[in-house]
Amino acid sequence: MIGSLRGVILDRSARTEHAGEILLEVGGVGYRLLVPAGAMGRIGALGAPAFLHVHTHVREDALILYGFPTREERACFEALIGAHGVGPAVALALLSVHSPTALRRAVASDDLDALMLVPGIGKKIAARLLIELKSRLDVSDDDPELRVVGAGDGGGPDVRSEVRAALAGLGYGPDEVRHIVADLPEEGRVEDLLRRALRDLAASR
Known part of the structure; x- marks a missing residue:
């Protein structure tokens, strides 16, 4: 079972709305990996070195590799x-x-x-x-990372980054995302801001 791969990105493309495909060359062998669409921008450009954590998915008719930056x-x-x-x-x-x-x-x-x-x-x-x-997911109510972001938490930039990544994963272009996210509040829950962004995008089309 393959658990990770380190190599050079030979090709990258959108496979579906929510999945991209990376061709990673490792020791002269090219591995095709499906990755979340929202992670494509974090994996690297063509010709760049990359390291991916891999899940090997075995079916009766296929062996599919899924890659993740973390x-x-x-x-x-x-x-x-x-x-x-x-x-x-x-x-x-x-x-x-x-x-x-x-x-x-x-x-x-x-x-x-x-x-x-x-x-x-x-x-x-x-x-x-x-x-x-x-x-x-081993969700714990005491986990500080799971607190609701609100006034005074200082989490605005991180929240906006998550909204940007989610919109990119849904297939919206960089210009659309930049324009909509700029109008969002700096604080709030990711889910609430994402819903607002989607409403604004739908209204602008």
Whole structure:
């Protein structure tokens, strides 16, 4: 089983709305890896060195490699595909919209709407995921990373970064994202700001 790969990026392309594909050359061998669309910008440019944490997914008819910039993202992906009714495509979509911290925050606060921002996840699936992921993601109410960001927390820039990454993962262009995020408040929950950004984007089209 392949757990990680270090090499040079030979090619990169959008595979679906929520997944990209990286061709990583390691020791003369090219490995094709699917990655969350929101992570494409963090992995590197063509010809650049890259290191990816890898999940090897074995099916009867295929062996598929999924790559992630961080160990936490891979762990989140593995927790998600272990949940009932969640396949790799939905797990990648979730990680394209939400960072691991934002996803754990949504689970800790029972935020159905945050999960339903992901195409393909309706209310029933979101409710079931909230129950299953509480144990799979090891969500603790005492975790300081899962606090609700509000006035005086000083978390504005980080919150906006998560919103930008989520919008990019949903397929919005850099100019659209830059314009919409600039009008958002500097403080608030990622999920609330993302919902507002999506409403503003829909109204501007």
